[in-house]
Amino acid sequence: KNNDLKTEIVVLGGGPGGYTAAFRAADLGKQVVLIERYPVIGGVCLNVGCIPSKALLHIAQVIHEAEEFGNNGITFGKPKIDLDKVRSWKAGVTKTLNDGLAGLAKQRKVTVVYGLGKFTSANTISVAANDGSTTSVQFDQAIIAVGSHPTKIPTFPYGDPRLMDSTDALELKQIPKKLLIVGGGIIGLEMATVYHALGSEISVVELMDQIIPGCDKDLIRPLHNRIKKQYKNIWLETKVSSIQAQAKGLKVSFDRADSIPASGIHTIPGDKGKDAPESEVFDSVLVAVGRQPNGLTIGADLAGVNVDERGFITVDKQQRTNIKNIFAIGDVVGNPMLAHKATHEGKVAAEVAAGHKAAFDALTIPSVAYTDPEIAWMGLTEIQAKQQGIEYDKAAFPWAASGRSLSIGRKEGITKLICEKGTGRVLGAGIVGTNAGELIAEAVLALEMGADAEDVGLTIHPHPTLSETLGFAAEMIIGTITDIY
Numbered sequence: 001k002n003n004d005l006k007t008e009i010v011v012l013g014g015g016p017g018g019y020t021a022a023f024r025a026a027d028l029g030k031q032v033v034l035i036e037r038y039p040v041i042g043g044v045c046l047n048v049g050c051i052p053s054k055a056l057l058h059i060a061q062v063i064h065e066a067e068e069f070g071n072n073g074i075t076f077g078k079p080k081i082d083l084d085k086v087r088s089w090k091a092g093v094t095k096t097l098n099d100g101l102a103g104l105a106k107q108r109k110v111t112v113v114y115g116l117g118k119f120t121s122a123n124t125i126s127v128a129a130n131d132g133s134t135t136s137v138q139f140d141q142a143i144i145a146v147g148s149h150p151t152k153i154p155t156f157p158y159g160d161p162r163l164m165d166s167t168d169a170l171e172l173k174q175i176p177k178k179l180l181i182v183g184g185g186i187i188g189l190e191m192a193t194v195y196h197a198l199g200s201e202i203s204v205v206e207l208m209d210q211i212i213p214g215c216d217k218d219l220i221r222p223l224h225n226r227i228k229k230q231y232k233n234i235w236l237e238t239k240v241s242s243i244q245a246q247a248k249g250l251k252v253s254f255d256r257a258d259s260i261p262a263s264g265i266h267t268i269p270g271d272k273g274k275d276a277p278e279s280e281v282f283d284s285v286l287v288a289v290g291r292q293p294n295g296l297t298i299g300a301d302l303a304g305v306n307v308d309e310r311g312f313i314t315v316d317k318q319q320r321t322n323i324k325n326i327f328a329i330g331d332v333v334g335n336p337m338l339a340h341k342a343t344h345e346g347k348v349a350a351e352v353a354a355g356h357k358a359a360f361d362a363l364t365i366p367s368v369a370y371t372d373p374e375i376a377w378m379g380l381t382e383i384q385a386k387q388q389g390i391e392y393d394k395a396a397f398p399w400a401a402s403g404r405s406l407s408i409g410r411k412e413g414i415t416k417l418i419c420e421k422g423t424g425r426v427l428g429a430g431i432v433g434t435n436a437g438e439l440i441a442e443a444v445l446a447l448e449m450g451a452d453a454e455d456v457g458l459t460i461h462p463h464p465t466l467s468e469t470l471g472f473a474a475e476m477i478i479g480t481i482t483d484i485y
């Protein structure tokens with residue numbers, strides 16, 4: 001049977017970047033084929049990333065809130081965890097969205113081809129389906145959206161089910177008694193939050209001198225202080241030198257990391273001296289040390305598309321690769337590896353491919369750690385301002401002075417605003433606290449609109465809300481709030 005297809009635009013990869021590009025191109029009147037190797041659309045984000053992790057994090061939040069409110073007069077019993085039901089609830093959330101995407105593809109007459117796609121030239125992709133059949137797709141233009149996969153450390157005993165990556169961890173096969181998280185970045189700490197709430201004893205090991213490297217330390221501190229009490233260990237500047245599979249667990253050996261910070265100063269107190277042991281046995285280890293782009297696996301050379309040795313594909317502001325009719329978007333084009341970057345780039349690529357004028361010109365891509373408390377930041381960080389010698393005014397409004405924060409039983413948050421010295425123009429913001437991920441959106445809009453501290457400070461925010469804290473931080477900069485009580 002001849003399955004061969006001919007199309008105006010082919011999109012390789014059905015993650016948030018790919019399906020967004022496919023839908024946009026179809027909406028602009030283009031004939032579109034979308035190729036996805038798994039039998040569902042949605043990519044890492046929907047199937048093994050953003051969405052299932054947030055579903056499980058919500059469970060963690062419910063458990064913690066119920067526990068902590070015991071101090072304030074409402075006591076619940078110890079939670080009973082039915083893992084099968086938790087898993088099927090998570091799967092239900094994902095399936096609803098998978099089905100929604102399949103419907104959106106159908107409505108737009110996007111042809112979805114399931115199978116592993118590889119370029120065979122700058123105008124053809126060959127797709128190998130699970131049943132052994134192949135389809136050749138001939139195209140005028142292509143959008144590469146093949147995403148990324150978890151970084152593996154070659155010497156670790158992969159294949160042992162007790163050694164997990166984020167995909168395994170989200171499956172929630174069991175709740176290990178003693179869990180080590182290798183990597184104190186966003187993904188590692190989100191999974192730590194989930195497993196801690198479900199009853200695991202958590203240890204975190206991080207190479208750098210702080211958790212969530214790259215984020216300003218003042219924003220990290222409230223999270224660090226809270227999890228320090230909840231978790232068994234947080235080992236900074238420490239690396240895992242080996243993991244050996246043993247009958248009763250995974251034996252992990254630790255080393256001091258060579259990379260002591262240039263300053264030699266540990267600005268987060270309390271962990272210096274609390275060094276990791278030489279080795280310790282864990283029931284399970286989750287490795288969350290970053291992600292690698294999938295650019296080296298798609299026959300890009302046969303299309304003439306340049307891929308660097310790590311697997312990233314370089315693109316211009318219109319998402320075009322070095323080959324004129326081939327675009328690339330999402331995790332495979334570089335950091336930050338975030339779904340909202342991928343979707344935004346997907347729209348740009350589809351519009352350019354459809355002959356419209358478009359370019360990626362976002363001023364900032366916000367980052368959010370959905371830990372408890374959440375941390376969100378956008379625009380310039382203080383670390384960057386200092387590195388780049390930018391003069392700035394800063395205000396940090398403490399949530400201990402927010403009525404709303406106190407009335408939800410939490411007060412450790414901070415809302416920080418960074419403005420250009422002299423003009424007051426918003427350059428950056430960072431928020432740590434409940435719902436920080438929702439709250440950062442206002443700051444992103446302020447930056448995109450070129451707002452200054454007065455614009456934000458004189459905007460009436462509803463009372464009592466956490467959103468007021470951004471207004472208050474701006475008022476601290478313009479001088480209309482001087483006293484915090």
Ligand code: FAD
Binds near residue numbers: 035038048330331341
């Ligand atoms: P992907 O989502 O990786 O999609 C690529 C698709 O291409 C996949 O479906 C893959 O199967 C397919 N594919 C690859 N190669 C081929 C081929 N040769 N042929 C056919 N198909 C192929 N980001 C956020 O913004 N917010 C979050 O809260 C968040 N949480 C995360 C939590 C976890 C645990 C993880 C792992 C990631 C998280 N991310 C989050 C990151 C986010 O998932 C990615 O940035 C996003 O999925 C990237 O989208 P993409 O379209 O570039 O690629």
